[in-house]
Amino acid sequence: MNDATPTQHKMSARDVSVFYGDKQAVKNVSIDIDMDKVTAFIGPSGCGKSTFLRTLNRMNDTIASARVEGQITLDGEDIYSASMDVVQLRARVGMVFQKPNPFPKSIYENVAYGPRIHGLAASKTELDWIVERSLKRAGLWEEVKDRLGDSGTALSGGQQQRLCIARAIAVDPEVILMDEPASALDPIATAKIEELIHELRGRYAIVIVTHNMQQAARVSQRTAFFHLGNLVEYGETDNIFTAPREERTKDYITGRYG
Amino acid sequence: MSKTAPLDRTPTDWKAAAMQRRIRKRYRRERVFRLLGLGAVALSAAFLAFLIITMVANGTRGFMRTEVTLPIDLPGAGFEVRREQLDTAGADLALAGAGLENLVKAAAVQAFGEGGEEMISDKAWLTVRDAIKSDPGLLTRAGTVDVPVATEVDQAARGSASPEAEAAVARLEKAGALTTGFNPDFLRNADSTDPTAVGIWGALKGSLLTMLVTLLIAFPVGVLSAIYLEEYAPRNRWTDLIEVSINNLAAVPSIIFGLLGLAVFLSFMNLPRSAPIVGGLTLALMIMPVIVIAGRNAIKAVPPSIRDAALGVGASRVQVVFHHVLPLALPGILTGTIIGMARALGETAPLLLIGMRAFIVTPPGGLTDPATVLPVQIFLWSDEVSRGFIEKTSAAIIVLLAFLLAMNGLAIYLRNKFETRW
Numbered sequence: 001m002n003d004a005t006p007t008q009h010k011m012s013a014r015d016v017s018v019f020y021g022d023k024q025a026v027k028n029v030s031i032d033i034d035m036d037k038v039t040a041f042i043g044p045s046g047c048g049k050s051t052f053l054r055t056l057n058r059m060n061d062t063i064a065s066a067r068v069e070g071q072i073t074l075d076g077e078d079i080y081s082a083s084m085d086v087v088q089l090r091a092r093v094g095m096v097f098q099k100p101n102p103f104p105k106s107i108y109e110n111v112a113y114g115p116r117i118h119g120l121a122a123s124k125t126e127l128d129w130i131v132e133r134s135l136k137r138a139g140l141w142e143e144v145k146d147r148l149g150d151s152g153t154a155l156s157g158g159q160q161q162r163l164c165i166a167r168a169i170a171v172d173p174e175v176i177l178m179d180e181p182a183s184a185l186d187p188i189a190t191a192k193i194e195e196l197i198h199e200l201r202g203r204y205a206i207v208i209v210t211h212n213m214q215q216a217a218r219v220s221q222r223t224a225f226f227h228l229g230n231l232v233e234y235g236e237t238d239n240i241f242t243a244p245r246e247e248r249t250k251d252y253i254t255g256r257y258g
Numbered sequence: 259m260s261k262t263a264p265l266d267r268t269p270t271d272w273k274a275a276a277m278q279r280r281i282r283k284r285y286r287r288e289r290v291f292r293l294l295g296l297g298a299v300a301l302s303a304a305f306l307a308f309l310i311i312t313m314v315a316n317g318t319r320g321f322m323r324t325e326v327t328l329p330i331d332l333p334g335a336g337f338e339v340r341r342e343q344l345d346t347a348g349a350d351l352a353l354a355g356a357g358l359e360n361l362v363k364a365a366a367v368q369a370f371g372e373g374g375e376e377m378i379s380d381k382a383w384l385t386v387r388d389a390i391k392s393d394p395g396l397l398t399r400a401g402t403v404d405v406p407v408a409t410e411v412d413q414a415a416r417g418s419a420s421p422e423a424e425a426a427v428a429r430l431e432k433a434g435a436l437t438t439g440f441n442p443d444f445l446r447n448a449d450s451t452d453p454t455a456v457g458i459w460g461a462l463k464g465s466l467l468t469m470l471v472t473l474l475i476a477f478p479v480g481v482l483s484a485i486y487l488e489e490y491a492p493r494n495r496w497t498d499l500i501e502v503s504i505n506n507l508a509a510v511p512s513i514i515f516g517l518l519g520l521a522v523f524l525s526f527m528n529l530p531r532s533a534p535i536v537g538g539l540t541l542a543l544m545i546m547p548v549i550v551i552a553g554r555n556a557i558k559a560v561p562p563s564i565r566d567a568a569l570g571v572g573a574s575r576v577q578v579v580f581h582h583v584l585p586l587a588l589p590g591i592l593t594g595t596i597i598g599m600a601r602a603l604g605e606t607a608p609l610l611l612i613g614m615r616a617f618i619v620t621p622p623g624g625l626t627d628p629a630t631v632l633p634v635q636i637f638l639w640s641d642e643v644s645r646g647f648i649e650k651t652s653a654a655i656i657v658l659l660a661f662l663l664a665m666n667g668l669a670i671y672l673r674n675k676f677e678t679r680w
Contacts, residue, residue, distance in 0.1 A: 059569060064493060091572035101563035103582060113581075114571035164567070171571055 008076060010035050010205045011056060011093075011175060016070035018051050018060065025051045027229040028070070033175065038197060038206045040216035040237065043226035044252065049209050052226070053177050056207065057093035058086050074175070091118055094173035098180040100160035102152030102167070107144050110152040110163055111135060114171035130170055137203075138166035139196050158189025165196065169204070176200070178208040182215065194219050213253060217241050225249045313655050320653025323441035323454055324407045324415040326378065326430050330365045330386065331400035337361060341394050349391060359383040362405070370429055377426050379406040381455040404437065406454045409646040444653065448621050449635065453646025456639075458657050460621040464534055464614070464629030465603065465661065467622060471538020472545065472602050477595055480546045481584075484553030484591070489579055508547035515544040516608030524612060532613040532628040540608050545598030552594020556587035589673045596669035603662055606633040632658040 009032040018026035026048040033039050033056075041049040051060070058079060060066040072079050079089055091114070102110050111131045114120075121127035131148070135141040140162045144155070152163050161181055168176055178197075182190040197206060197219045210216050216223055217237060224234040225246075233240060233249045244250045271277065343352045362383040363375035370377055379385075382405035389403045390396050396403075407415065407430070414423035415436055430436050447457025491497045519540030523529045529536050560583050568578045609615070614630050615638060622629035630638070632654060639651040 057570075059566065062565070062569065087572045087574050089572075090570060095566075095570035097563060097566055097570070099563055101561075101567040103564065103567060104586065113568075113573075117571075117573055117577055117581075167567075167571060 009033060010075065012071075012073045013052075013056075014071045014073075016052065016055060016068065016072060018048070018055055019067040019069075020063070021065045025229055026055070029226075029231040031224060031231060031234055033205055033207055035174075035205045036202055037222055038201055038208060038220040039222045039224065040220035041207065041209045041224050041226060042211075042213060042216050042252075043232075045211075047226040048229040049224075049226040050179050053179055053207060053209050054095075056175070056177055057090050057095055059090075059095065061086065091171045092173055093175040093177060094168035094171065096161070096164050096168055096176065096178040096181045099184050100157055100164055102155070102160050102163050104151060104153050106149045107135075107152050107155070107163060108148040111166050111170045114167060118171055120171065134166040134170040135163075137169055137200065138162045139192065139199070140166055156189070158185050158192055161185060161189070161193060162196065165193075165200075169200070173204060175205040175207065178206065180209050180211060183211060190215070213241075225252060227252070313652050313659070316649050317652035317654075317656040319416065320649035320651070320656075321441055321444055322438055323444075324412045324436060324438045325404040326407050326436055327402050328362070328365055328378065328382070328386075328405045329369050329400070329402050330362070330396070332361070332390075332397055334400060335361050335364065337397070339397060341397060344391055344394050344397075350387065353387050353390065358387060362386050373426075377408055377411050377430060379408050379454045380452050381450070382406055384455075406441075406443075407436070409453050409644060412454055413645055444650075448619050449617055449630070449638070450619060453642070453644050453650055456647075456650055458632075458635070458654050460618060461630050461632045461635035461654070462657060462661070463621045464537075464618075465631040465658075467534035467625055467629065468537040468541065468609075468631055469599065469603060469665075471535055471625065472541045473595075473599060475539060475542035476546045476549055476598065479542075480549030480595070480598075481553050481591055483546075483550045484557060485579055485584070487550070488554050488557040489575065489583065504547045504550050508551055511607075512544055512605055513607040513611065515540055516611030518543065519608060519612045530626045530628070532616050532618070532630075533626045534622060534629050534631075535625040536612050537609050537614050537629075537631065538625075540612055541602040541605060544605065544608065545602050548598040548601070549591070549595050552597070553587070553591045556590025556594070557583055559590065560586045585676065588676045592669055592673045592676070596666060599665060599669075600662060603665065604633055604658070606637050609634055610637075632661065 011033040013029055013031045016026060016029045017024060029048075029052055031039075041053060043049050054060045055068050055072060056079075060068060068080060074089070074093065077084065079093075103113065105113075108131055111134050112121075112127055115127060115130050121130055132141060132145075135144065140159060143159060144150075144163075152160065155163060161184075165176075165181075182193045185193065194215065197208065200206060208216075208219065220237045222235065223237045223240040225232045225240065225244075225248075227248055233244060233246045235245075240249065241253060244253060337356055337358070339352050339356045343349060346352075362378070366374035366378045366382075368374070385405045386403050393401075395401070406412070410420065410423040411426050411430065414420075414427045415438065427436070443455065444457050446459050447455060448460025450456045487497065487500065491500075519536060523536045523539055524531060529539075564582050564586065565578055568582050573581065609631060613628075615634050616628055616630065617638075618628050618630050636651055636654045636658065639647045639654060
């Protein structure tokens, strides 16, 4: 609320640093994330992009040695302030992980879990409707509608990942963080996920971490390049890939290292 | 780089004699190792078979008893108990007071001649008493009752005994029909000085009550400790100290826990001596470290991705634990619990110290009644000099093993029920 920007960003990070014990993994990163945009974080392994992603919904809280400095806001509200309820924050800022991690429960239960613990559905009918809508948005409904009682872990890898996306959007988040969502999938499943990201863009702010530069170029409107914990360059995806300002960005994109 | 092996080295000759020898040696090692493993399994199977065969061979006789048909004529002997008295609470007292014990002995002398009272069990009159209570007609007419024979006769009837006992058997066989059958009293009675009258029910019930207390205390406390230590506790010097302490407690000799129980539950808290509640609490202290260790390992084995997934949709820590971690860890926790419970069931030493080795002739009615448990009962019987106790000891071991198998079976059933298919 204090440093009011003329156009309100969905999420803003200011001088964010993350430490694991004495080691600094993320160094003074400032970035804005907007609705209706897909923001891609790229960079070589160990550059801090996943760590930074996890600070955006405080998933780093579970790591005892991790310490976050700086300010991150969601709709102008500091998410690290004492008044921020971390459970609600994670419902508003959903997450999809690198390895598909459905619960070892039925497909229905996987999607219904979030709405259930947050009390989003007043009745069974409403819950059914939320599950159906989420699976439809995740592009999985047609494949699983006849076997919602089957275990979520019995699906193929790509289907599992879309199930995880359905699970994340079932609680109506505003931002979805995706940590290399396609890195464990085959090319066809990857294409489906990318297609899905396109479709979801209008509804949510999406942040995706990826190793795959073509993927970043295909799905994102903005790209941030991280290197050794620093945010080297952040801008429109087209500019980053065609005319990077920084030498290091250019070297990475052209495959000189990484 | 140029100093390494020349590139034009001769290609490997897989058919060379040295190479063939090496291959043969490798196969031989495989075979030897497999045979060693097989031998170990066979040896342990043989030991197990030996144990079971010995126990069953000795123990089945412990479940049987020899009975003799004793003709008895209550009205003829002037026995004065009226029919109505049998329906009152004082029936046992009335029958005993009217001299039933002596009357039964006299009937034995009459039926089997001189020394007949020595041939039937000291407790035979109790069998007659129960027969009268179930068939009051015996008060008004002459009849017969199958009563247990004395221990020596019982032994002789099955083949091994002194010459006079053999003679007694011969006389009994002539006088009345000797029969050998299942002994229902063994499953109904408690301890006794007479091996034909002893029963296992007192010890079995004592074990059941003790295990119940142990499970009710150790399982929740152990599992909650494991959850706290694994999911909530910060990693620092204190938690390290607690972890080391728990690991050490799991290895402490059980008799030390008996001393602890004696000091805390009996001397300090003034709980009743020899009671299942004290035994259960003492054994709960003993197996709690086992459950905590098994529980922590099971919780640790739950993939972190499941925790991430639940946190990611906004589950609180308690929800993560109770909705996801605990259900997935439950099979492992149950395995640890059953190992602990099996150990508690077989434990004797700590229970001796809190007074559960007392001679107790009635099955416990509740948690605070004096009781004994199966292993202690086995220990006590194995110490008896009377020959009749040998087979009773084996029979008690069979009951203990059956109890153990039933408990393990239940645990395996529960584990399979909760096992998650991935």
